[in-house]
Amino acid sequence: MPLGYAPASPFPSDRLTALFDDVRARRPLVQCLTNAVVTNFTANSLLALGASPAMTDIVGESGLFAGIADGVLINLGTPHPEQREAMLEAARSCADMGTPWVLDPVAVGALPVRSELARQLLEFEPTVVRGNPSEVLALCGGTGGRGTDSTVQPADARDAAQSLIADHGVKAVAISGEVDLVTGAEGTWRVPHGDVSLTRVTGGGCALGAVIAAFCAVTDDPVEAAVAGSVVWEVAAEIAAAEAAGPGSFAVALIDAVYAMDPESLRQRSAVTCESVAS
Amino acid sequence: MPLGYAPASPFPSDRLTALFDDVRARRPLVQCLTNAVVTNFTANSLLALGASPAMTDIVGESGLFAGIADGVLINLGTPHPEQREAMLEAARSCADMGTPWVLDPVAVGALPVRSELARQLLEFEPTVVRGNPSEVLALCGGTGGRGTDSTVQPADARDAAQSLIADHGVKAVAISGEVDLVTGAEGTWRVPHGDVSLTRVTGGGCALGAVIAAFCAVTDDPVEAAVAGSVVWEVAAEIAAAEAAGPGSFAVALIDAVYAMDPESLRQRSAVTCESVAS
Amino acid sequence: MPLGYAPASPFPSDRLTALFDDVRARRPLVQCLTNAVVTNFTANSLLALGASPAMTDIVGESGLFAGIADGVLINLGTPHPEQREAMLEAARSCADMGTPWVLDPVAVGALPVRSELARQLLEFEPTVVRGNPSEVLALCGGTGGRGTDSTVQPADARDAAQSLIADHGVKAVAISGEVDLVTGAEGTWRVPHGDVSLTRVTGGGCALGAVIAAFCAVTDDPVEAAVAGSVVWEVAAEIAAAEAAGPGSFAVALIDAVYAMDPESLRQRSAVTCESVAS
Numbered sequence: 001m002p003l004g005y006a007p008a009s010p011f012p013s014d015r016l017t018a019l020f021d022d023v024r025a026r027r028p029l030v031q032c033l034t035n036a037v038v039t040n041f042t043a044n045s046l047l048a049l050g051a052s053p054a055m056t057d058i059v060g061e062s063g064l065f066a067g068i069a070d071g072v073l074i075n076l077g078t079p080h081p082e083q084r085e086a087m088l089e090a091a092r093s094c095a096d097m098g099t100p101w102v103l104d105p106v107a108v109g110a111l112p113v114r115s116e117l118a119r120q121l122l123e124f125e126p127t128v129v130r131g132n133p134s135e136v137l138a139l140c141g142g143t144g145g146r147g148t149d150s151t152v153q154p155a156d157a158r159d160a161a162q163s164l165i166a167d168h169g170v171k172a173v174a175i176s177g178e179v180d181l182v183t184g185a186e187g188t189w190r191v192p193h194g195d196v197s198l199t200r201v202t203g204g205g206c207a208l209g210a211v212i213a214a215f216c217a218v219t220d221d222p223v224e225a226a227v228a229g230s231v232v233w234e235v236a237a238e239i240a241a242a243e244a245a246g247p248g249s250f251a252v253a254l255i256d257a258v259y260a261m262d263p264e265s266l267r268q269r270s271a272v273t274c275e276s277v278a279s
Numbered sequence: 280m281p282l283g284y285a286p287a288s289p290f291p292s293d294r295l296t297a298l299f300d301d302v303r304a305r306r307p308l309v310q311c312l313t314n315a316v317v318t319n320f321t322a323n324s325l326l327a328l329g330a331s332p333a334m335t336d337i338v339g340e341s342g343l344f345a346g347i348a349d350g351v352l353i354n355l356g357t358p359h360p361e362q363r364e365a366m367l368e369a370a371r372s373c374a375d376m377g378t379p380w381v382l383d384p385v386a387v388g389a390l391p392v393r394s395e396l397a398r399q400l401l402e403f404e405p406t407v408v409r410g411n412p413s414e415v416l417a418l419c420g421g422t423g424g425r426g427t428d429s430t431v432q433p434a435d436a437r438d439a440a441q442s443l444i445a446d447h448g449v450k451a452v453a454i455s456g457e458v459d460l461v462t463g464a465e466g467t468w469r470v471p472h473g474d475v476s477l478t479r480v481t482g483g484g485c486a487l488g489a490v491i492a493a494f495c496a497v498t499d500d501p502v503e504a505a506v507a508g509s510v511v512w513e514v515a516a517e518i519a520a521a522e523a524a525g526p527g528s529f530a531v532a533l534i535d536a537v538y539a540m541d542p543e544s545l546r547q548r549s550a551v552t553c554e555s556v557a558s
Numbered sequence: 559m560p561l562g563y564a565p566a567s568p569f570p571s572d573r574l575t576a577l578f579d580d581v582r583a584r585r586p587l588v589q590c591l592t593n594a595v596v597t598n599f600t601a602n603s604l605l606a607l608g609a610s611p612a613m614t615d616i617v618g619e620s621g622l623f624a625g626i627a628d629g630v631l632i633n634l635g636t637p638h639p640e641q642r643e644a645m646l647e648a649a650r651s652c653a654d655m656g657t658p659w660v661l662d663p664v665a666v667g668a669l670p671v672r673s674e675l676a677r678q679l680l681e682f683e684p685t686v687v688r689g690n691p692s693e694v695l696a697l698c699g700g701t702g703g704r705g706t707d708s709t710v711q712p713a714d715a716r717d718a719a720q721s722l723i724a725d726h727g728v729k730a731v732a733i734s735g736e737v738d739l740v741t742g743a744e745g746t747w748r749v750p751h752g753d754v755s756l757t758r759v760t761g762g763g764c765a766l767g768a769v770i771a772a773f774c775a776v777t778d779d780p781v782e783a784a785v786a787g788s789v790v791w792e793v794a795a796e797i798a799a800a801e802a803a804g805p806g807s808f809a810v811a812l813i814d815a816v817y818a819m820d821p822e823s824l825r826q827r828s829a830v831t832c833e834s835v836a837s
């Protein structure tokens with residue numbers, strides 16, 4: 001880890017908008033093995049972004065599909081037995097075929113079945129891990145939080161994120177919080193975007209995992225994929241929150257805002273700053 | 280049953296708003312083992328209320344979670360085999376650990392697999408049963424209705440509700456209809472709230488079961504939990520129906536209205552009256 | 559196939575509105591064994607139409623229910639093992655009891671498990687097949703497309719549709735595209751309705767399958783059921799698209815528009831023309 005990593009460098013807005021344009025142009029096929037609560041919202045989020053969602057999560061198909069998908073999301077929110085086996089099949093296929101994949105370890109640490117599943121999935125080296133701080137800590141063997149809630153802060157999980165990178169081949173860890181952190185081997189990005197409304201609807205974080213998988217399809221750098229995906233999603237949340245009357249209309253406005261996002265608005269609103277891991 | 284139970288006593292509005300404030304303040308953790316159609320809507324309803332939803336419904340986790348949850352909903356809408364086993368595990372844990380739980384016996388009587396499951400679940404003594412009149416009748420061995428529809432009226436199911444209370448340890452039965460009834464050992468409350476729009480979207484009743492589970496977390500009296508949950512949910516429905524252009528926008532407005540609910544509006548709109556079981 | 563089938567005859571608008579009124583009046587019970595992504599949207603679409611949805615899809619109940627339902631939808635979007643068995647049970651019951659049923663072969667051809675399932679289901683002679691062109695081709699043994707996408711046009715699948723009719727007892731095939739085609743033994747109808755917004759939310763096609771199942775309950779002619787269902791759904795989409803700010807609000811407005819549909823608007827907007835199979 002280069003201690004001299006330049007602090008406070010802004011993430012280049014030209015790169016952000018280029019990645020965004022690429023997702024729109026290439027329409028990546030994103031396979032989601034995700035929880036039963038958020039399938040519809042996740043699929044609609046990907047469609048609004050310009051990606052092509054497929055929720056293929058059965059044994060005998062999930063591995064095959066992961067071999068042709070441009071990105072894969074594996075989210076552990078409601079991992080029933082068939083889906084668990086399909087997740088392992090998909091992760092194995094991603095590892096074999098080089099498909100980038102995002103692991104969202106929902107409630108890992110707090111609950112045993114998914115904790116064991118996460119341990120097995122880590123062997124297939126997820127490209128990106130996205131979770132709240134307690135989930136990232138738990139994925140490294142720490143104690144998980146209260147369901148999907150989290151009292152610890154993103155900075156508390158940065159060492160755990162570095163362990164995932166050093167020990168499990170993970171390339172980027174996106175840690176959700178009031179200010180998200182995206183950590184890679186070279187440094188950490190702060191993403192000071194989003195809105196508290198994202199915590200008042202189910203699936204705000206789950207859909208972000210899918211959005212990051214879509215961005216993984218258009219760059220070989222999972223760190224910038226995670227940063228760009230987070231910025232796009234959370235700037236859309238800011239726009240939606242300004243219009244919404246409550247969480248019900250926020251969820252609707254968020255899909256509209258992702259769809260209506262234009263590169264210029266993205267450029268003007270984005271304010272990602274880089275900090276060195278030593279800071 | 281005290282025949283002299285005072286008729287037409289209003290449910291104390293101070294108590295109603297106190298329970299509502301308690302849910303907001305304590306943010307109860309509500310576990311839902313519910314049907315695949317309404318998971319998203321139910322989770323968003325709980326979040327809007329101020330509760331913390333968790334849809335943990337797999338074997339090996341559901342019992343553990345039920346031991347730490349503040350309230351549990353078991354809804355039989357789409358009970359696939361894994362979920363059936365997880366429901367029994369959760370109910371057993373609720374019985375062992377004293378976690379209040381709500382049983383919503385969707386389409387029981389009409390369909391055999393869930394009817395047998397309901398029979399098994401009754402052994403773990405649900406705190407509250409919530410359903411339409413035909414489902415409540417069927418739970419006592421009567422004949423069920425046409426799916427989730429019901430032609431019988433809530434009053435027709437009051438004797439069945441009393442049997443559930445006398446024979447199965449149930450503390451409160453919430454029977455849905457144009458005017459809901461909430462029956463306990465001591466008497467019956469009428470809840471003359473709600474809107475026909477609730478019958479034009481899927482999950483209006485299912486989400487109410489989750490709301491009642493949240494209220495069970497803030498009082499030791501399941502009857503007042505069922506009354507308060509019903510009033511909050513149905514007053515929100517009245518507010519939403521006044522703004523909505525149709526059932527699509529109603530579902531959105533309902534989440535907004537639950538989120539925006541304030542104690543004063545609740546007090547002004549609520550008009551629950553008590554009637555004796557002999558009336 | 560009568561080569562002299564009169565081209566360009568308009569579908570009688572009186573018949574269209576009569577079928578629509580019949581669905582409203584009779585409130586058909588429509589059983590859906592459908593994918594996990596669209597259950598909520600599908601149920602709300604049916605409720606908005608005036609039908610009564612039931613998502614019964616477990617073994618031991620699905621066949622029983624299919625015997626009492628007025629129409630059944632079997633959609634292969636996320637066919638986990640329990641649901642696959644339940645689908646076969648329901649299809650067998652439909653064949654035995656004469657219940658009309660709609661098969662939506664999502665991603666058949668591209669993925670092996672559902673392709674084998676579709677082959678088995680075809681033995682029970684679906685009343686209507688609804689899909690995109692590549693799915694209809696694949697159902698006849700051709701090569702499927704990219705998940706739910708399709709690059710081939712509806713006209714490319716018309717011969718395949720005729721094979722389904724000739725060889726598998728199918729009565730009508732609804733092929734989705736910019737202009738939908740509905741093909742029966744006697745000829746093909748063009749349905750030049752709908753809006754591109756339908757492709758920007760998940761479930762636009764899946765819900766149409768359920769709507770067609772509802773119309774099958776009010777006529778013995780599956781071709782006119784498929785035409786009428788398609789027109790009602792797609793005219794509603796046109797109305798919704800004119801009001802919506804993006805795909806999030808479109809999905810909401812679509813449910814509202816289905817609910818608000820009146821026969822006179824339907825008559826004025828509908829413009830279905832018939833073309834002979836030889837044209």
